[in-house]
Amino acid sequence: MKKFAALVLSLMLVLTLVGCASETTNDTTTNTADVKSEGVMTYAEYAAAELDSEVVIEAYVQATQSWWEDKITVYAQDKDGAYFLYEMACSEADSAKLVPGTKIKVTGYKGEWAGEVEIMDATFEFAGDATYIAEPMDATALLGKDELIDHQNKLVSFKGLTIEGIEYKNGEPGDDIYVTVGLDGNTYDFCVERYLTGPETEVYTTVGTLEVGDVVDVEGFLYWYEGVNTHITAVTVAE
Numbered sequence: 645m646k647k648f649a650a651l652v653l654s655l656m657l658v659l660t661l662v663g664c665a666s667e668t669t670n671d672t673t674t675n676t677a678d679v680k681s682e683g684v685m686t687y688a689e690y691a692a693a694e695l696d697s698e699v700v701i702e703a704y705v706q707a708t709q710s711w712w713e714d715k716i717t718v719y720a721q722d723k724d725g726a727y728f729l730y731e732m733a734c735s736e737a738d739s740a741k742l743v744p745g746t747k748i749k750v751t752g753y754k755g756e757w758a759g760e761v762e763i764m765d766a767t768f769e770f771a772g773d774a775t776y777i778a779e780p781m782d783a784t785a786l787l788g789k790d791e792l793i794d795h796q797n798k799l800v801s802f803k804g805l806t807i808e809g810i811e812y813k814n815g816e817p818g819d820d821i822y823v824t825v826g827l828d829g830n831t832y833d834f835c836v837e838r839y840l841t842g843p844e845t846e847v848y849t850t851v852g853t854l855e856v857g858d859v860v861d862v863e864g865f866l867y868w869y870e871g872v873n874t875h876i877t878a879v880t881v882a883e
Contacts, residue, residue: 687725
């Protein structure tokens with residue numbers, strides 16, 4: 645009987661150790677996905693870098709604009725911040741691999757245009773199998789506040805916006821849609837960027853049917869053009 649009890653205790657100890665080992669492995673995998681490679685900036689280091697200086701970052705693709713002439717514009721993010729990679733050098737074959745979640749290492753120069761901070765003249769390489777898809781951050785309470793720009797280029801959401809105007813670039817469907825929204829007495833200009841969400845997408849069609857006075861929830865990338873100019877990726881009309 646004593647031998648049987650000892651055997652049971654030994655078996656329980658082995659199972660406990662296996663369970664602990666599995667948890668450690670999972671934690672290590674998660675942490676490894678967050679670790680930057682040697683010579684790669686943290687987001688804080690990137691944010692503090694001078695304009696026109698060379699930057700090296702690692703991040704995860706969240707969306708891309710249309711590939712064209714060996715260049716592609718990428719919305720990228722990690723758990724600390726987000727990056728706009730403007731016309732990054734990319735072959736057509738590699739552009740097809742830049743699906744949401746893909747980790748890339750990017751080298752380029754930090755630039756700014758009309759308030760939008762971006763990485764220009766960039767090149768990239770794929771950076772392993774780790775993946776990350778950002779959840780939209782609710783930025784409604786920050787709209788109209790100075791702190792909003794600290795989250796530039798992140799995937800964000802805004803709730804309870806009132807449509808004040810819908811206008812197609814060049815006056816007809818097929819190009820960008822300029823969306824004017826209001827909240828708490830203030831007006832903001834958002835955009836449906838055709839190279840990100842073109843006429844064939846649900847969001848483009850939905851925005852085209854909106855009317856002044858409609859109340860909507862919006863998701864998109866926190867782009868900047870002389871102020872907040874969110875590139876809309878989803879719209880829900882309040883019931």
